[in-house]
Structures are given as C-alpha cells and as structure tokens.
Amino acid sequence: QNVIEWIIDFTNSIIKSTMPGRDGQKFGLLIFTLFSFIFVSNQLGLMLQITVNNVTYVKSPTANVMTTMTLAFMVLLLAHFLGVKKFGFKGYFKNTYLSPIPFLLPISVLEEFTNFLTLALRLYGNIYSGEVLLKLIYKFSKVYGIASFVPAVPLEIIWQG
Structure with missing residues (x-):
C-alpha cells in the first residue's frame, strides 16, 4: 500500500508541476496507469528473459x-x-x-x-x-x-x- 501511495503521489506531483489547477486532476488515473504499466514492462526484461534456441519468449x-x-x-x-x-x-x-x-x-x-x-x-x-x-x-x-x-x-x- 505504501508503494502504491508513493507512486500515486509521484505521478500527481508530475501532473501538478505541468498542469496546475483543476485541468490536471482529471489525468491522475491515466498518468498513474501509464507510469505503472511502462515501469513494470521495462523491469520485466531485467528480471526475466526466457530464451530457447536463440528465440526469446519472455521479455x-x-x-x-x-x-x-x-x-x-x-x-x-x-x-x-x-x-x-x-x-x-x-x-x-x-x-x-x-x-x-x-x-x-x-x-x-x-x-x-x-x-x-x-x-x-x-x-x-x-x-x-x-x-x-x-x-x-x-x-x-x-x-x-x-x-x-x-x-x-x-x-x-x-x-x-
């Protein structure tokens, strides 16, 4: 829960710095979702790569x-x-x-x-x-x-x- 709250605070601070006011508040969930998806997707290749016969199946x-x-x-x-x-x-x-x-x-x-x-x-x-x-x-x-x-x-x- 603390990690999720930290990520939400992090993404909300990015939004507030680029779009102050009420306009930016609408994008909180979108930015959180994009950040989380891209972060987890990028880390998968570092943690787990399954290669069989020079073909990578998981990356x-x-x-x-x-x-x-x-x-x-x-x-x-x-x-x-x-x-x-x-x-x-x-x-x-x-x-x-x-x-x-x-x-x-x-x-x-x-x-x-x-x-x-x-x-x-x-x-x-x-x-x-x-x-x-x-x-x-x-x-x-x-x-x-x-x-x-x-x-x-x-x-x-x-x-x-």
Missing part, C-alpha cells in the same frame, strides 16, 4: 516496437480529442496547425508525425538496446569460463542498476 513488452507505438498513438489520439473538446474542431485546428502562419501547415503535420515516432521509438530503443546489452554480457560470461564470468557479474549488476 519486456516495451522492447516491442508495436507496444510503444500503440502507447504513443493512444496518447496522441487523447491529446487531439481533448484539444477538439476544449476548443472545438475549428479552433483546435487553427491553433494547432495554422498558427503562427497557415503556410506552415505541412510542417505542422510532419511535426505531429515525428512527435509520434519520437515518443514510440525512444522508449523502444532504450529498452531494446538495454536487453541486447544484457544478452551480450550474459554471452560474455560463458566465453572463457570463470575468467569471463567473474567480471561479467558486476557488469550485469551495474547495468541493471
């Missing part, structure tokens, strides 16, 4: 690009939906894509797409590369027997930390 869900793209797409859709709800479609489109100059509409659309890709691929790349490095350290530990196992253990602990 971090966030080491799969489709998971991170789905999360990013969900947040993007929610942001657009709430923007349209608050300003109306015309006001939201004008404020988001046509300002400061309507000439920049193609660049604004490209920016939305790149924001989506950046959100998804940054999380995916970090977790995937971390798992690849852990696999390499594990393989290194088996190469020269005890001579490679001894330095591999602290490397593994440091990287997981």
